[in-house]
Amino acid sequence: MARTPIWRSIADTLSGEIADGHYRPGDKLPTEAQLAARFGVNRHTVRHALSALVETGTIHTRRGAGAFVAQTPTDYPIGKRVRFHQNLRAAGRTPAKQVLSVTTRLASPDERDALALDATAQVHAYDGLSLADEYPIALFRSVFPAEPFPTLPAALAASASVTAALRAEGVSDYTRAWTRLTAKSATATQALHLRIAEGAPILRSVGLNVDADGRPVELGRTWFAGDRVTLTLAEDV
Known part of the structure; x- marks a missing residue:
């Protein structure tokens, strides 16, 4: 039986929370360390999940600043x-x-x-x-x-x-x-x-x-x- 990759599950969870309004356009997401602690995974797994959200345009990242919810055009x-x-x-x-x-x-x-x-x-x-x-x-x-x-x-x-x-x-x-x-x-x-x-x-x-x-x-x-x-x-x- 196929299992959903952990990084995909994290990405889907964050995407759902953004869609539900937990985070507004422009809001900063929790840090990689905070997300890793929340989901019980290492930071590499969190980074993979965030990269997937960047690819879909859901968030954007800025070096040294973190990840932010994308603005509605x-x-x-x-x-x-x-x-x-x-x-x-x-x-x-x-x-x-x-x-x-x-x-x-x-x-x-x-x-x-x-x-x-x-x-x-x-x-x-x-x-x-x-x-x-x-x-x-x-x-x-x-x-x-x-x-x-x-x-x-x-x-x-x-x-x-x-x-x-x-x-x-x-x-x-x-x-x-x-x-x-x-x-x-x-x-x-x-x-x-x-x-x-x-x-x-x-x-x-x-x-x-x-x-x-x-x-x-x-x-x-x-x-x-x-x-x-x-x-x-x-x-x-």
Whole structure:
């Protein structure tokens, strides 16, 4: 008579407990040592069970931090008007942004091309982390022409909101001119910020926003954790 492997039984038990709501999305599971004591097995058996749950997308692990219940993917519309806070609230999530850095520097060649700048132009570069329900879902870098927006860095540091910062500079509305999506693998730094494994799938979005007169105001790059966001095409009015 065939017997269920112990590691499979542990994986099924944990999967059932997650499904029953014992652990919520983003919660940390007990340590390998705690699980080994609970089930009366060695840590190698527990590690095998956790690996099986990682393969099914039920949990994810982070070196030195432990195992965490996977988040339910958030619907994130990509359309004419892409607004982070609005998108997350519409999906029933609580949005937040963490400012990583705001700097002013010379524009790179691709930034000059996208923003229609000359060779000596400077830009404001805003790097940050987007969170849903206090959990990271994306890294982003927004680049703005510096000359027309001299006080933008202070506004970004104060509010973390691109929409609010641009409004303070007189840009009442802006729309997406184009968007490009590319599949990538997470670098070590990206993985650290997003709490995913190095090499895990991420989706990079590159987009250009323009004001009501069609002038470029923002070149944005966003790296979404592949298992936490479902990008959808939206028809904006």
